[in-house]
């Protein structure tokens with residue numbers, strides 16, 4: 464991101480915030496730490512100068528934290544109270560099945576070294592795991608890995624097909640996902656109830672909140688898109704990080720106010736374009752709560768049209 468784009472973003476955010484409101488800047492990529500610590504030092508200074516109350520989150524593979532820039536990054540994170548999401552796909556064999564460096568070598572040792580450095584520096588860190596097949600088939604290994612690592616917060620992200628694939632070719636994914644969620648949930652719940660160990664699982668928190676009638680903070684439910692402000696390196700904005708494509712572009716921080724972006728034709732069209740629910744959802748006992756969920760996730764949950772992974776999981780939790 465060029466300095467003028469960062470300036471435009473900070474200016475537009477400053478214009479839209481009401482007094483006392485704060486913003487969360489979430490940097491993700493690609494790999495956001497490739498921008499180098501100087502970029503963020505300058506960004507944070509500009510935010511302070513603009514009198515904006517902000518929190519910061521980075522989603523990273525951790526590799527830059529084991530480079531010569533490590534001390535600078537740790538200082539930056541500590542001083543600005545940053546939350547770090549590390550992309551960790553479980554123990555070595557599972558992680559290295561998909562996460563390799565430019566030489567083709569697994570990055571497990573690197574990411575775990577980054578985790579240790581962050582923990583030792585008392586920087587808040589959580590894990591994000593992509594549920595590839597290498598992970599889905601081993602829920603207990605993943606559960607034990609999290610438990611032994613001492614992590615306090617994890618996100619389990621289904622492995623999405625490319626946007627232009629209307630149907631996932633592999634229709635077994637939904638059954639694998641349901642089986643994974645069920646086994647993982649049982650292990651997690653057993654330890655929680657016996658007081659042996661606890662870490663928060665973002666998706667379980669959202670589902671359990673929804674089932675108990677509380678507000679769900681993530682996009683997992685209830686079947687409609689909330690506008691987001693995703694800003695790309697050239698300043699273009701998009702409504703959701705799953706839909707960073709020219710036809711969904713909602714504006715630019717270089718030329719449009721964020722209010723105009725939120726009211727733009729493409730933003731409204733995106734919200735309206737949610738595909739109609741199919742019979743599986745219309746007949747589902749959870750449709751009042753779920754309403755078909757996130758339209759991107761639904762593609763995966765229903766890769767087997769007869770067996771929605773979310774429905775099977777909700778059946779398990781609710782004892783149906």
Ligand code: SF4
Pocket residue numbers: 682683687688689690691702703704705756757758759760
């Ligand atoms: S597509 Fe899914 S993640 Fe994106 S805004 Fe809609 S509900 Fe949220």
Ligand code: SF4
Pocket residue numbers: 743744745747748749750753754755756761764771772773774777
């Ligand atoms: S079938 Fe699945 S996606 Fe549809 S409402 Fe039920 S749980 Fe949600």
